[in-house]
Every structure is written in C-alpha cells, then in structure tokens.
Amino acid sequence: MAEMIGARDLVVELGAERGLFRRRAGVRAVDGVSLSVTAGETFGVVGESGCGKTTLARTLLGLQRESGGEIRLENAVVSGVAPSLARRQRAAVQYVHQDPGAALDPWWRVGATLAEGLRIQGLTNRTEAADRIAETLRAVGLDPAFGERYPHELSGGQQRRIGLARILLLRPKLVILDEPTAGLDLSVQAAVLRLLRDLRDRFGLTYLFISHDLSVVRRVCDQVAVMYLGRIVEQAPAAELFAQPRHPYTRALLGAAPRLDGKAVAPTLRGDPPSLRAIPSGCRFHPRCLHADMSCLEREPVMQPVAAGHSVCCHHWREAA
Amino acid sequence: MRLFAALLAALLLFATPPAGAQPRPLVWGDTLPATLDMHVVFDVPSQFVLLNAYDGLYRYQGNDLVPWLAESHTVSADGLTWEFKLRPGVKFHDGSALTAADVVYSFHRLLALNRAPAAAFSPVLKPENVTAVDAHTVRFVLNQAYGPFLAAMPIVAVVNPRAIAPHVKNNDWGAEWMAANDAGSGAYVLNPANYQARVSLDMARFPDHFMGWGHNRNPINEVRSRPVMETSTRVLSLMRGELDSTDSYLPTDQVERVNRNARTRVAQDQSMRVFLLRMNNRKAPFDNRDVRLCFAHAFNYEGFNEIILKGLVVRNGGPNPNNLWGNPPGLEPYKYDLALARQHCDRARAAGAPLGREIEVHVQTELEQTVQAAQMFQADLRKVGVNLKIVPNTFAGIVTATQQATTTPDMWVHWVSAYFIDPENWVGQMYDSRFHGTWKASSWYSNPEVDSLLTRARTSVVQAERQELYAAATRIVVRDSVDIWVYNTVNLRGLSRRVQGYSFSPVGSGGELRLMSLSE
Amino acid sequence: MSDMLASAPEAPSLMTVRDLAVHIPTDAGVARILDGVSFTLPPGGSLGIVGESGCGKSTLLRAILGILPKGARVPQGQVLFQGQDILKTPVRGRIGFIPQDPYLSLNPVFRAGDQLLEGMRNHAPGTRDDHRKKLINLFHAVQLPEPQNALDKYPHQFSGGQRQRLLIAAALACDPDLVVADEPTTALDVTTQREILALLRSLISERNMGLLFVTHDFGVLSSVCEDVAVLYAGRVAEYGPTGNVLADPRHPYTRMLLACHPDRATDLIGIPGTVPAATAQPPGCRFHPRCPISRPNCAVAVPEAVRIFDGSRVACPYHADPLPEVALG
C-alpha cells in the first residue's frame, strides 16, 4: 500500500539558543526516528510525557524545523525547507490539538474561526464557504447553528468536534491527532473515538494518533510505535504489539495501565523517566530495565525485525520475552 | 538592637525641640545667585553676595553713589583717564591687605571671563589699560569716553588674588573654585562648607571689615540664606517664623496678610524697575506707529496697577524710572482709552497694517504678573478687534529669541531692573540701535536721531549735559510709543519683625546685612 | 430522600455521610451540587467515589474536608466522622488529604519542610523537631530519595512522582484515621501512577486507615478500593463492592458508562446527551433524560435506593430491565 508520510533518521533539536549573551545547546527531543505511515491506516504513537511524541508530530507537520533526517509526504521529500514554506507544502497534513478549546480564538465565533481557515487557504467566496462549513459541521455531528457560538459556550466534546471540523474543511489527507481524548469523560471519549472512525472512513483519512492511553490506542490503531526519550523502541501492528510486546519498556507500559479487573500483570518500573537533558549512555532505557546488563550500558541497540511489520530496539528482546 | 534603641530614643526626642542658647541666626529667604563668583553673574540676586561678601570701589547707598574702597576719584577732561585713590588699611578675609594690584587683578579677571558684569566695561576698557599707579592708586584709560563708567563701578567686586591663586585650573582664573568660595573683603564671610548652589549659603560676620562695626551695636553674627522655590511656601515660612525674609517680590495680594501677622511686616520701597510690554517695532503691524498707539491706549493701567497690584506700584509712563535723574519732567503717560485705541487701530488698518493676524505675546510663566498683565490685555484688545495669543516661555527662551529681529516675539512682558543707576541702564541700552540683539533692546527700535542723542550722552562725563540728552531721547521714544510702559516697581519684601535696620537699594533691592540687627 | 444506610444502622463506621446536600448560589440560580448523598465507610475500609466531571465529586470532598467555597450552603445532612458531625465541629489532623495535582498543591516559594510542618503545627503532638523526625521517617516509608534533605528543598526541585510521595507522607503525618485522596494520579504517567497506587495501598492497609478515594478512572478504582459509590449529578446512582459493580453493574448509567470503556466496549457509542447543569437539574431521576429505559414515572419520582444484597444498592427501580443493545454498543 502507498505510503502517506514517512520519516528517516529524523532528528529534532529544541531550545538551542544563540543569542548575543548566551549560547545554549538544545535537547534532542526526537533522536533518529524512522517510520512509515500507510495511507488509510491509523498509526498510533504512545509514550510517557516528554518522550518526544508531540515534537515528532509538529515536525512532521512542518511547524518545527528538523535538524536532520528526511521527511517524505506521498513519496516526495519535503524536509529541509524553511518553516514558512514547509507548512504550505504540507497542506495535506493537518493537526488537531490536544486541547482544541484552547486552540480556538476565544474572541471569535466558531463559525468565523472555521471560515478563516478557508480564507487562509484561498477560498474567498462567502456562500461557498458557508456551505462547506455547514456541511462539515453536520459531518462532525453538530448543528450548523453552532457556528454562532463562542468557544467557551461549548462543552469539551463539542470543542473537539469543532477542532475536527476546522481541519476537515481543509480537505486534509493525513490528520495528526494529539491526545484526542485527554481530559474527556469516558462517555464523551467513546463518542469522539467513534466519530473519528466514521470520519476516517467517510473522508478517506490517514491518522497519526498520539496518545498515552493504551486502552484507547489498542482500540483504534492499526499500527503502533512506542517512544521512549526521543526514540522509537518498538513498532508493530496493534494487535501484535498488545498481544506480544517485545521491548521491556512496552511490557512495563502495558502492565502499568490500570485494568478493570484490578489485576497487575507486570512488575513496576524503577524510578522516574530521566530527562532529555541527561540521556543515559547505551540503551537509554537501561537504568530502569530489569534485564539490563553491561552491554546495554555500553552499546546502543538498533531496530531489529521481530516479525513481519514488528521491530524492536533491544539487545535482549529474545531472552526477555 | 542598638539601632532600634536609637530609633526609639529619637522618636522620644521628636516631640521636644532642641534647646538653643544662642540667638537664632538670621534666616534670609531671598533667591540666591547661581554662583558666588561675582565676576560671572550680575543680576538681582547676586547683589546679596556682592554687597555683603565683597566690596567695590564705589557703592550705592539708597539711590546715591558713595565712595567705598576708593576714597575719591579724578577724571580727565576728555573723560578717558580715571584715577581712583584707595582707602588704606582695608583687609581681605584672609587678613592680607587690599592694594591697587588687587583691584587691577580683579578688573583683569572680570574682562578675561567676559561674562555679564563685564558688559558695561568690555566695549570701552582694555585689560592692559587698567594699571596700578602706586599701592593705593588705580588708573583706568578708556578707549572712548563713557559717561556711566562711575555708575557701573559698584558692579565690580574686588577679589583677593592670593586666595584664588592656588585654585586656578586650566587658565580658568579660578572660576570653578570661586563659584563656591570666598575671596572677598566684605562685611560677611561666605562659608563654603555648607554652600549648595541655589539651596543654602551660610555667612559669618567679618569683624575686621574696614568700615568697622561702630555703626551697629548689635550686629548679626550668623546669617543663613535659604532660598525658597515656591512663592506660597515662602510666604507661609515667613509667617510661621521659619524665615526672616522673603524675596522682594512679595505678591501684592499677600501684603495685607503679612502686615497683619504679629510676627511679620512688609518693607515697601520704591525701586527702579520698570514693568513694560515690549513691541517688536521691526515686525508688522508694530512697524506702524498707530498700531503701537492703539495698543498703548488699550492697556488698563489703572486696573492693573490699582486693582490687581493694589496700588503697590507707581505709574511710570516712560522707559526710565520716574525717580531717576535724566527723566524728562512732565512726561505725560498714555491713558487707558479704548475709543482712542480703536481710532488708532482703524487708521492703522486703513494704512494696511495686518491687524487681523494673531499677535503673540510671550510671558514668563514663572512670573505670575507677566501672565496676568497679558490676560487682562488680551480681554481688552479683543474689544478693539485685536486677537492676542499668550505664549508661555522662559527668560532663557526669550533671551535667545531676541538675538534676531525675525525671531523676536511680537510682544513680550518683562521688567528692566537697575543694574546701575544711570539712564544708560534704561533708555540708553533699550533704544539705541547699537544694542540690537540684546534682550534689553528687543523692541528693535531704530531712530538715527535717538541713536545720536544717546551716543552723545554716553560719551559725555558732564552730568548736566547727559541729563538733557537722555531726556530728549526719552521724549522721542515716548512720542513714538515704542513700548507700553506700565509702572515702576515698589519692592515688597516680607520681613520678620525681629529684623531691624533693613536698608533698601534699588540695585538688586539691597539687603546690606552690615546695617541690620536682630531684636528678640 | 434516599437513605441507603437505613437498613444497616449497626455497622461500625469510620465515616458516615447521611443525606448530604450542598447548594451554591450562582448568577444562574442555585446550583444543587450535591443532593441527598449517603454512604458509609467502615474503619480500615476503602471507598472509591467515581463519576464524570460535574457530578459533584470534588464538592463532596471539600465538604468532608471542611473547605467548601465561600457562599456554599449545606441545607441538610450530616458528615459523621467517628460519630462526630464534622460539618458543625471540623476536625483537623485526623483526616489526611492527598490532593489531585502535586505540581500545583505545593506553594512554590516555600521549602517543602516548612509547608508540611506548618500543617502539623496545630494538629500533631510534639515539638517541631519531633515533627521533622516523623516526617523524615515517613519519607523513608514513601521511598522518597534522599529523605534527610527533602525538607529543605523547594517544590520545584522534586519530580512529579516525588512530589506526590511527599504529599502522601504529609497526609499520613498526623496519624489520621482517614485519608482522603482526590484523583491523586491523574497528573502522572502510567508507570508512576502504578507505583504511587501500590504505595498508597500498602501504607493505608499497614496503618489500618480508612481511604476515601475520588476518581473518574474505573481502572484505578478497581486496583485501590474495596467499595465504590458511583455519583451522577449530585446523587449516588449505585453503591457496592468494586468487583461486583464493575462485573455486574445494575444502574443504567453505570452500565452505559462501563460500556464506554475501551477495554469493555464492543463498539463505541457513548451516552447520548450531557450531564445536566447543576442549576438545572431535571426533576425525578436525574438520569432519566439520557436513560434508554426511562418510564414516565422516572420524570416525577426520585428513585429510592434498592438493596440488591448486603452492602450493594442501586438507585433505580428498573435496574433489572435489560438495556437495548444499541445503548451498550
């Protein structure tokens, strides 16, 4: 199947400053990430806070300049250009924020915000714009009358729907969803997830789904990549990953997720995740890994294929399994 | 903790005034000059320092010029050579004797610095022509005869070169040091320790002053000068007893109140300070005599002098103070007569004078009277169809503007004070075209006849002849209605009633501490 | 009013909430945040309060802690703690509190020690030095790194997980009989959450303290609490042992809510409609406008709590009726 978006050895450095009085090295929020998202699938990226998920998303989107590596969009290389140009080149990629309520200008009516997106993209015909907005609002399950409301007059679920409508108007091919269900109540979450699925089918979208909620990822994703400190440590089809996690981190993560039956399935992880400012040598997971040995401390593991479409970045995945 | 105790103790003391056994020093509340160097400044406030800390060859007492350091002088028939005989036994504050050489040094310094007090001398006197004939005789040889030479003599302070010498820097004649220090022989010694320009100046009596102290049985030993910035604060401080004197421009509205106060009184002395509204005679419409006459008749002299100033001034119809010699007798002042003013204006309009334009009158904001006069004038002029615009300005700004006729304001309001008592100070320097470019001559009046009369008066040393010439020139100037002369000042100085023996002099309003005493 | 405890007056109780109502006047009218909430917590027991946002969880908690917002009124009900009505005479020190957000719950400009000791100042016996020693011991117990120095550090010098350990230690510092925890792990990553929950569980049971645990996460709930009360719109919808409620929910709301859980659902449906605003509660059963099996009567009568077996009650007379398939997805 055709690749929608792909990355090779992508490196993103954040916060490097070169001012008159200070010079500070940045941190590598994304450190050599390679991935390939097939058209039409939902590709999940999971990991704990600060692992580089969001930075990865913003880089693919073109809002953040990569420091190295390559990004492909529909098989054309789009990396290495100025940010302003990058964003225009990647109009087919759109992004839904973690908190779509805050992503709406509080001073603008929702309808105006939606129309603005169209205007930015060059559509100036008012009636056509109004039609498309009404149509899209209906598609996300809202009455077109919602266009008259202000963002603070909407509930969390409605805000998320508006967030979706806003980018759907732009007819994207790839939608990056950043924690689309964070902070939502269970009942609303279910509705939103269902809407996402419906929209994907209806508009033929591809999703890059960023989340830390494994239950949700398991439910909606086709492929899943697990990130730890700026690296992908394991990648596999969702079903396989959840059934047979290979990387010790993946297993810890899955085990830590609270289950309805209240049972614990794996030993807890030691310590807090280290900061990006002090990345451990060798395998960056080794200080918290139950299987770590000297080789983990000295050598950085590389991605190894485990099965078709399943790869892992661990020296000891065979023993650990 | 100790600090805390100290604070506490201080708070306790807060309520109890400190006991003072000695009589309180005299606290003088008049404005201080910008600097103590009497060769650099010459204005009304500087007289306080000049009269008390320094001596000149001659001095004004009241309106009279009396020999001071000099015992006498002689002048050659051509008016060029002047010789002054010095009084013996005069001592500077450091105890050294004052000799002719010191007088020569003082004039050299004055001319080298070439600042305001040199103005009267630099056109007629070259430094090399001031010489000491012997230890007690100084000779001046002028380039040309100069009638007011003697009248200007009190301007020049004789300073002590031996006190200055150690402090000369970069050939500055010790100017920086002198600005804050004492090098005089006067009745009081300046105390440099507490001196702060325009803030405080302390003085102590000089027991060895050459005039001796026999005339004053109870002289003031200590004087503290504390100028006050705000008029209201100044008056209140006087009434509360924080000050013993105000400046000599007490607002007329306060006079009654100060006199009513048991602690204070007002000393009223007719001065020689003419208040006038200036007209730029070179600029239309004031190049038209009818316009000037129109304006002269539109000013409500009586209203201003009698109502606003409560009659505490004297109507003065010409440029010279009424009480000065050389003023023509029977000079008829212009009267407030709007009908007549209108006639003149109509005639001027008919002659094409641009009276339709807005005429600017510049006032000195910090001097309230200039503003009042302008506002009153504005209301009256409106009645004769003239539009007057009041522009607030500063003396510095106006002085700069008057350097050229084109930049000189249409009108401005000010006083001409007595720098030396001689008609030259008024009519001479105000209406002789040779002084164009100075603020005093800012009417830009130009009349060859007046020029020649004034030149002759200036170069004569015969008093009677000079008197005639100045009177003639004054008559022409008044006939031409060059400016609008309003009044001659009565100086109003608020004084504490404990101050006795206050003496007035029209030059800088006097204030010789030598003559004063304090009654408790 | 529904009193779910009427039938078990003899049960020993650490805390009993009886028929509690809290009203807060607002611009839009009186918000009836809580309305007739009752439950009981035996000594050493652990009760989870679960519900979606806006159901009144935090107000309940604030009522128990005696920190209701300005203007709030309690028109009825009691909160009995060891037999004493703490709405009238607040107890301090005997109830420990673990707040929701360890990042925001410590004053950034004071050292950690100053803040924790201030809390002990009035409520724990002994001198400040005793308090210090006690806290340091507790820091060992909560496995805080460098327990000796922790008191002198500022809050920002700890990581999120460490701060939560710090706050757990603080909650235990006065040897309380009850610990109240307000979603103590929502701000944490799953791996940290797991550790903190395990720690909390063991500390509570070691010391035989009661635990009142507020959460919206059924997974967390199931790993911590023996019993659960499901709140909906200011009322208790269902109450019972956690295992039972999760495995066999009876109230239509609980059933539909659990069906939304991604681990549970066969299809994602959600619950139609939204939680009513606290100022505009519907009459009768507050869930009836969203309920697929509501009857006309539901809009009129406030449902009585129905006892299913000892210690398990549901506030729905039709709890035995099956829900339509579509509602469960």
Place this chain on the structure above:
Amino acid sequence: MKRLLRDPVACLGFLLVVFAALVAAFAPWLAPYPDDAFDSHLLQRLKPPSAEFPFGTDYLGRDILSRVILGTRNAITVAVSVVLAAMLIGVPMGLVAGWRDNWLSDVLMRVTDVFLAVPQLILALALGQLMAPGLTTAMAALSLTYWPFFARTVYAETRRLRGALFVDALAGLGASPARILLLHVLPNAAPAILVRATIGMGFTILTAAILGFLGVGAAPPSPDWGLAVAEARQHLPESWWFATFPGLAILLLVLGFNLLGDGLRDVADPRLRRSRK
C-alpha cells in the same frame, strides 16, 4: 459590561466619566458665563463663592464655575488624544517586539527601556520647552512619554499569546504573522490595552495638570484646571476656592477614569474572572 455595572466602585467611575463627557460636550451651554474663558472683570477679583458665582471668582474676576466647566473639554481632549497617540506608537511596537525574539524585538525593547528610564515629567518638560509651551506641545510630549507603557503591556500580552494554543493552531493552518497579530493577538490583548488606556487617561490628566502647574501645559487664558491651580498658588490660603474647585475637578475626573480602569481590570483579568461567580 453587565459585570462591570454590578461593581459599585467601577460603576461610580463609569458615571463620573460619563458625567464629565456630557459636561464637556455641552460646556458652552452649561457654563453660566461662557465668555469668562477669556474675559476679565477686575472689579470682581477673588470673590468668595456666592449665589452669583457658586465657585467664586479668580484673580482676574472670572467665574470659576464656568472655567471649571469649560476646562472639562480640555481635560478630556488631552486625555483621549494623548492616550490614542500613545497607543498608535506603543501598540504596534509591542506587537512586533513581542512576536519574535530577534534583533528587531531587542532594539525595540531597548528603545522602550530608554524612554522608560527618563522620568516622564522631565522628558515632557524638556519637550515642552523644545516645542514652545502650550497644550498641543504638552499633549505631544505626554504621548511621547506614555507610549512605552503601551509597548510594554502589548509586548507582554503578545509574548503570552504567541504561546497560546490558538495561535499555534493558526500557524498550523498557515496564517501569516500579520494576520495572526492583527486579527487574533490584538483583540485578545484588547482588555489589557483598554485597562491601560483608562488608567492612562487618568494619569495623563494628572500629568498635564502638573505640566500646567509648572508652566509648560496649557497657555493662559485657557480654562485649564492645572493652570488654574498654578495661578491660584499665590492666593492661598485666603482665596481657597480658587485652587480648590479646579483641584477637585481634577480629582473627580481622574478618580472616575481610575475607578473605571480598576473595574475593567477586574472584569478583564481572566485570572480573577473565575472568582466572580
């Protein structure tokens, strides 16, 4: 607005400002002696308040009530034009400087610092001297000294807003910086600007009065309040009314603007909004 009116203090401010605006608008009809803007009547000098002259007369016999009424226009004109002019300079500078961290923003903020470091009054005085004293000069001088406050306010707001998610979202949609700044950042910064502007009006009236007092404000015979207080100085305490009524007028109008600004601040401050349930 509704919230504002529920706040009695802000309401008082609002009323004062509206009242002053009405007085200013109808001043020539309200003043008993409108000609006293320039006329003088020496025989009625310094009369105490009476039925004929409720506020008394000044040192040229002019009716103080009329002059206070006529002066309202001055005060409001000064306040509004100074604040508008200062906004015109300060707001764009703040927007541009706050948007990015680059040399331009450094330069702009340094310039702002320079102006902030000069005491306003001294700068205004110097400027007043420079451009011939008068009301327009005073207004120009005050605008030139007040804009840094707008620049600072807008700068801080822009920096805060540029990190806001909705700005990020707009960037994600490919909106140009100009569009984001003008259509989104500016309206969101509006409450802060409005508060600053209201307080600035009060501040301006006060500073203009001080300038008038020091002689570089309005030129006589303008019925300017500050000028009136300055003129009255020499007549205290006898003619207390001369200084008191113009002084009170200044106090009330500035109070009005400040109370309004204070109320607006509470309403506009989203951090405080929550507490006003």
Place this chain on the structure above:
Amino acid sequence: MARYILKRVLLALPALLGLVLLTFVLTRVIPADPAAMLAGDAATPAQIADIRTRYGLDQPLWRQAVTHVRQVMTGDLGSSIFTGRPVAEEIGFRLPATLELTFAALFLSVLFGVPLGLLAALDHNGPVDQVVRLLSVGGLAIAGFWLAIMLQLVFSMELDLLPLRGRLDVALGTPPTVTGLYLLDSLLAGRLDMFGNALKHLVLPAVTLCLPGLASIARFTRSGVLETLQKDFVLYARAAGYSPFRLAAIYVLRNAVTVTVTQVGLLFGALISGAVAVEAIFDWPGLGTYAVQAILAADYKALLAVTLVVGVVYAVVNVLVDVAQALVDPRVAEQLK
C-alpha cells in the same frame, strides 16, 4: 547570580548610551541658547558669541554629541553652565535628598499598601474591598502639588505640628556628610535631635509622594492575593489545617509579593517624576527641582547628567527588583543561575 547581575548591567549599557544621546539631542535643540544664558543678564551680543566659541557651542551638533559621550565615558559629567560647579558634585548633594524622599515614600507605600491590598482581597467584593479600592484609587487621583499645599496649610500653619519646608531646621546645621541621607548621617553622627528633626521634615513630603505608590501597591497586592487564593496549594493548605491568619499573612502574601515587587521597580520612575512638584513645594533640594531649574536655565550639562543618573538609578533599582524577586521566589532564583 553574580553573572546574571553582570549580564543585566551589560544589557543596561546600550540603553544608557541611548539615553545620553536622546537627552543630548533633546536638550541641545531646545530653543534656549546656553551661550546666552552663560553670558548672563547684561551681556552684549559680542560676549555671547565669544562664549559660544569658547565652549564649543558653535561646533556641529554631532561633534558636540561625540565630545559629550566621550566625556561621560571617562566619568566626567562636566560643569553646570549655570552655577559653574562640577555637575557631579551638585548631583552628589541632590541625589541623596531625592533618594531619601523617594525611599521614604516607597517605604510608606509598602507599609500601608500591602496590608490594605491584603485586606481588600480577603474581603473580595465586600465592603472593605470597595472602601480600600476607592481610597487607593483616590490616592492615585490626587494632584500631588495640590495636596502638598493643603497639607502645609493644615499640618504646619493650622496645627503647627510639622515644618513647612526643607530637610532640617536651619538652626541645626547639617550632619557630617557620609551618605547624604540625613536620617542615616544624623544617626551615624549620634545626633538624635537631628534625626528626629530630619524625620519630622520628611513626613509631609513623603506622605504626599507616597499616595500614588500606595495606591498601585494596594491594587497589585490585592490582585496578587486574589490570584494566589485561587491556587490549588491554598486549597491544600486549608485542607491541611493551616490557621487562617498564617495562611493569609504569610503563605498567600509571600506569593503575592512577587507581583508587587515588580511594581516597585516601575513605580520608581513615577516617584522620581512626582518628586518634581513635591520637592518644589516643600523646598526639598532634590534632583527633580534641579532638573526643572536646569531646563528653565537651558543648563544642558546639568540636565544631561540628571537624566543619566536617574537612568542609572532606574536600572539599578530594576536589577535590585529582580534580585529581590529571586529572594522571594526560589523558582526565579533557579532561572537566574
């Protein structure tokens, strides 16, 4: 921290250079001619021209600017053209007077402003809040020069409690100059009578000057406290059983002070401005009146020096404010490291 301060100082330098140039241009294009003022009242045009050449005032403006900046760099502020004395010396006398006055005003503002703000916030929207707001805003609205005269009339003339003018009774002389702050110098000299007297003289001017500052500080404390009260940690502290007084007075206030401290830095500029009128009326020989006199006399050397010194003081105060903030808030301290 030291590095941070150094950096702040370095950053302030270009601003100060800009300040020097700005004031230079301003003062030198003022239409009053310094040469005319130098020459004095009675001077002739020839004298003025002579002085103009002697002082280099006939040079092109940019060359004068370069000369001036070069002089300032070497620490030479020049001599006042008006008094003939070194400007540095005059400012050395005037600056402490202004600092004593402004610091006293600042002290009063904080002393009364913070508790008032706290009270208002604790009674948010209640009667105390409204009254405090009305009073504090009123304080901001009073024209200082007007109030000053009124205070003189009441406290000096009517009640005869406090002196009208100056820094000390004339009869007392002055304390030996160490810092130039009379309060400090009189204590150092052990002259308690003088200290008390100086304090008495300070009361009216400081009260007049403190009102605007007091108002702003009360306002900012109020909103700072209100903001802090919304924070979760206050809720937590209440739940943990802090006593209400300690909660408000220590716990909340200390957080709110961060906001207030920033205000102090900004206020300082306003105080110096306000000092101009207050100094004039109370005859306080400070920088404000010095500047006004310099402007009126076209004394550009003095004016340049004043603005420079005020700029430096302003910069120093703002660095101090940052340091103070770091002392109050450890998070800021962390950033400064």
